[in-house]
Amino acid sequence: MAATPTILLVDDDEPTRRILQRWLAHLGVRAHILEAEDGQQALAYVEAHCQSSDTPPALLVLLDLNMPVMDGLEFLENHGQLPLVCREGIPVIVLSGGASNAAEQARVRALAADVKFKPLDLESLAALVQQHLPFALPGS
Template identity: 40%
Template sequence: MPKLSCTLLVDDDQTTNYLNQLLLKRLSVTDKLLVALNGAEALQLLQTHSQEARESQPMLVFLDVKMPVMNGFEFLEAYEQLPLPHKQAIIIVMLTTSLHPQDVSRLEKLPIAGFLNKPLTKEKVENVLRAHFE
């Protein structure tokens, strides 16, 4: 399984972030792990790390749908406007607790690599890595 140079977790729930960090560290799938508590923080991190070396830019973003300040949908709208040099190389996977047909329909129309039902598991992470990084 490939090891990523940088991964970004975006979730307003501290417990979820903690558990996802533990999982990703245990699986040893990323060298650097960034955490944002909302979409606005995530945009700032992406801009900062994209201006540094390409290796510090997140290759994978796990993005929560429902967050205060800026939710996942608002993040994606703002993200589309960012002039990031290697934006096409960033894989975004939405994380949700709702598999309501209306929510799924909305997620399927977004410019993302896919969506997963929470919580993240070893199998889900491995599937994302296999699908997008092998």
């Protein structure tokens, strides 16, 4: 039996993290849900996750762009420097209000598995989980 997957919610806005938590529960997602308030906390978790075993359980990162300490783009750039084993199988989905300029938008799109614009809705979240962690949904 495969290990329970994890979804890492990375957003400095606590109400946004709570809404995502409620929606994931409503969808019946079978995953550990962890939270980080900034990219630095998230990066530390991803690094620890990669070193947790020879085959760490699946991890999906839902990442805000605008955060203090380390923003989403900095997280993506640092994540891209991790060993391949730490990047493979860890899709990073950016949940953004929109990048500030075209160059930043292009950089984010190049580094992330996908970009979804806020506000995200329940159907969009369900589609993301279905695409990246289908085995975490009921009936799978």
